[in-house]
Amino acid sequence: MKQMDEILAEHSFFRGLPRPYLELVAGCGKNVRFEANQFIAREGEDADTFYLVRHGAVALELHLPNRGTRTLQTLGPGDILGWSWLVPPYRWRFDARAVEPTRAIALDGKCLREKCETDHDLGYALLKRFAYVLGQRLEATRLQLLDVYGAGS
C-alpha cells in the first residue's frame, strides 16, 4: 500500500516540494471518506482542514434565502478543496457537499498554519501552490461570469 507521502508526492499540487516538507505535510494527513450528500464543511464553521480529493465529486454550494441552493463549482479527483484555513478569519466561506461517495486526504490546516508561521520556507512553498489554485479558481469564476454561452455569443 502506498504511504501518504508517496501519494502526496504524485499529486501535481505538491510536485517539487522538498522531501522533508512532504513528510511533514504527510504527517498532518489522513484518509477520509464521505457518503453521497454528506457535508464535508459548512459555511461559517472553523476551517482547520483542507482536502485533496482522490475519488468522487464535491459540490461547493451557497444557500440563497428564497432561491434555494446553488452549486458554484464541482471539484473532482485531483482537486484541492479548501483554502479558508490559510487566511483569517479561518472560516469556511461555502458549504462543501459530497455529490457521490468521495474519498480524500484530509490535511490538518491548523497544524500546517502553525508550522508555516515558524518555517517561512514551508509557508512560501505552500502559499505559492495555493496562489496557483486560487488564480485558476478566479479565472474560472471570471469565465463563468462572462456567461459565454449566452445568446449572441
Place this chain on the structure above:
Amino acid sequence: MEAEPLLPAPATVLRARRDTPDVYTLELEPPAGEFHFAPGQFNMLYAFGAGEVPISISGDPARPEHLVHTIRAVGAVSGALARLRRGDALGVRGPFGSAWPLEAARGDDVIVIAGGLGLAPLRPAIYRLLAERGRYGRVVLLYGARTPADILYARELERWRARFDLEVQVSVDRAEGDWRGNVGVVTSLLERVKFDPLDASAFVCGPEVMMRFAAVELERRGVAHERIHVSLERNMKCAVALCGRCQFGPHFVCRDGPVFRYDRVRDLMSKREV
C-alpha cells in the same frame, strides 16, 4: 464545391427537432440526393424571404443522404430557419471551408473540447473518430454548456458516455436543483483527464474566449500549439472569399477557415482591432 458556388440549391426538410429552448436541428434531404462534406465544414442556408446564414454541418459524414444542421435562433434568418417544418424548402450552398485534421491526428490521443453550440461542428468529427476508433489513441470529449437545460445532443452524449473507448465529461456554468453533474467552466475538466500531451491533438470549438482559455490550459498540459485546432466564426456572407466580410487579419474565415491551426491565429484572436 459545386459548379455554381453562389447559387443555392433547393433542399427539403425531412425532420425538424428542438434540442434546447433556442436551438433546433434540421435534417434535410440533400439537393442531389447525397451530400458529401468533411467534418468541420459549413453550408450557407437560405431561408427564402429572410436571407442566408452560414451554419456548420453537424451530421454524420458517413450518411451523405442526411444533411444535418443545428441552428440557434438568434436573428431574423436563423429564426426563420428554426421555424421550418417537415416538407418545407430552403436553399443550400456548400460545403465550404476547412476541416478538422482527422487524418493528421491518426495515432494521437485526441482531445475534443466543445462549448455550447460548438459541439455541432465537432459532432461530425466525433462520428468519424468513433467510426475509425482503432486509428486513434485515447479519445476524450469535454463539453461545457450554460445550464443543464442547454446541453446539446443530451441523449447522444449519454450513449457516448456509456462507451468504453471514449471518455466524455460534461460541465455546466450554472446549476440549481437536482443537477448532480459537474459545475464549472469546461476548461477546468482538462486537469482531470489523462492523455499524452506529447502525442495529442486537440479540436476546440465554442465561444472565442472559451477557446482561448482552453488553448492556454492545453499549453499548460504540454500540447503543442500546432496540434491545437480551433473553429472560428465570423460574419461570412459570400462563403467564397470575395466579399471580404469575414476577413480575419490575412485570412478569410470562409475559405481559410473555419478550422485553423491555433498557432496561425493565436495572436489575432487576442487583438481587439481584428
